[in-house]
Amino acid sequence: MAWSPRIDRVAPFRVMSLLETAQAREAAGHDVIHLEVGEPDFPTPEPVVAAGHAALAAGYTRYTPAAGLPALREAIAGHYAEQFGADVDPGRILVTPGASGALLLASQLLAGPGDRVLMADPNYPCNRHFMALAGAEVDAVPVGSASGWQLNADLIEAHWRDATQLAMLATPSNPTGHMLDAQQLTAVASTVAARGGHLLVDEIYQGLCFDLKPLSVAAITPDAFVVNSFSKYFGMTGWRLGWLLAPEAAVEPLTRLAQNVFLAASTPAQHAALAAFTPECRSLLEARRIELGRRRDALLSGLARLGLAPSLPPQGAFYLWLDISRYSDDSQDFCRRLLEEENVAITPGIDFALEGGEYHVRIAFTTGVERLGEAVDRLERFLARR
Numbered sequence: 001m002a003w004s005p006r007i008d009r010v011a012p013f014r015v016m017s018l019l020e021t022a023q024a025r026e027a028a029g030h031d032v033i034h035l036e037v038g039e040p041d042f043p044t045p046e047p048v049v050a051a052g053h054a055a056l057a058a059g060y061t062r063y064t065p066a067a068g069l070p071a072l073r074e075a076i077a078g079h080y081a082e083q084f085g086a087d088v089d090p091g092r093i094l095v096t097p098g099a100s101g102a103l104l105l106a107s108q109l110l111a112g113p114g115d116r117v118l119m120a121d122p123n124y125p126c127n128r129h130f131m132a133l134a135g136a137e138v139d140a141v142p143v144g145s146a147s148g149w150q151l152n153a154d155l156i157e158a159h160w161r162d163a164t165q166l167a168m169l170a171t172p173s174n175p176t177g178h179m180l181d182a183q184q185l186t187a188v189a190s191t192v193a194a195r196g197g198h199l200l201v202d203e204i205y206q207g208l209c210f211d212l213k214p215l216s217v218a219a220i221t222p223d224a225f226v227v228n229s230f231s232k233y234f235g236m237t238g239w240r241l242g243w244l245l246a247p248e249a250a251v252e253p254l255t256r257l258a259q260n261v262f263l264a265a266s267t268p269a270q271h272a273a274l275a276a277f278t279p280e281c282r283s284l285l286e287a288r289r290i291e292l293g294r295r296r297d298a299l300l301s302g303l304a305r306l307g308l309a310p311s312l313p314p315q316g317a318f319y320l321w322l323d324i325s326r327y328s329d330d331s332q333d334f335c336r337r338l339l340e341e342e343n344v345a346i347t348p349g350i351d352f353a354l355e356g357g358e359y360h361v362r363i364a365f366t367t368g369v370e371r372l373g374e375a376v377d378r379l380e381r382f383l384a385r386r
Helices: 005-009 014-027 046-057 070-084 098-110 125-133 153-159 182-194 248-261 267-277 279-305 331-342 369-384
Strands: 093-096 116-121 137-142 164-170 198-202 225-229 242-245 319-323 360-364
Touching: 005 125, 014 331, 046 267, 046 279, 070 093, 070 242, 070 267, 093 098, 093 248, 098 125, 098 198, 098 225, 098 242, 098 248, 116 125, 125 137, 125 164, 137 153, 153 182, 164 182, 182 198, 267 279, 279 319, 279 369, 331 360, 331 369
Parallel strands: 116 137, 116 164, 164 198, 198 225
Antiparallel strands: 093 242, 225 242, 319 360
């Protein structure tokens, strides 16, 4: 049977297959330590759950406007003002079914056949795939420690072509956890503007920062497109809720797209998310951020003992990008064997990097310090046999 050739441009997300294998081993009685999926072991905050129950009990189950519940758009705008000093009109915010919904809208508006899109390599693979499905060509720019594992202004300048329409970056990034500071982000925005292009910034892990103060490109320019989510900092992965902040001129065509592509995001989830901005919930979320910082430091300490700590520690998110080149040139095989031999699940770098992914793995420090210590001990045994 023949399918659209577009599907050939979408590679499998190997971490999901690895998760399935890890869960099967767990069901068979093995003690698996899960460090593969970007989902911490924290439950959704209780104020959000309670608000969700209340919304269902009150009958809030009908459609909202395509751009989202007005009260939630106002709450998000207030979040930008309070946390980042950014004056954002709620009318520029579209609430979406997860950040994936925001990426879908942005890719369909900004990229098409013949267009080129700049991204860092490594990167979250779905970013590439959304642009490919829109018909655009992605120029994946290799980044490393010299650029802070980020697509900076110099790299954008060097790789911009006549057909380039868009530069997309993520700060903090997945899979490396590295960030751009305010000066670097300002330089990126200026460089893209000078080229007459669009800037799309993935800020999904924005609240999860350990070394630098959280910032948003929305405080730097009103012309950037910003993707964010309730999944990571706010702990609402399964609620599937995100948002897209867009320049004023883009709101009408994006709303038309939303009306046709998904109609509206989940109504109960939107009502639940209103509680995410309450002082009670923010206090809980900040405590979780601090705990993730403790986990990061514990993992770095354990890897340092093995001589494997990265030269540039992650500054945000909950991932660590680890060079395994002294032990393997096949990250997928490395991860498979580690799972089979020591019941530790981590993610092969080839999911994220087109260049050098075979020499890297991503570790998600999404479980407690004690379990992270056990994972490092198991990794040490595994490496000793290599």
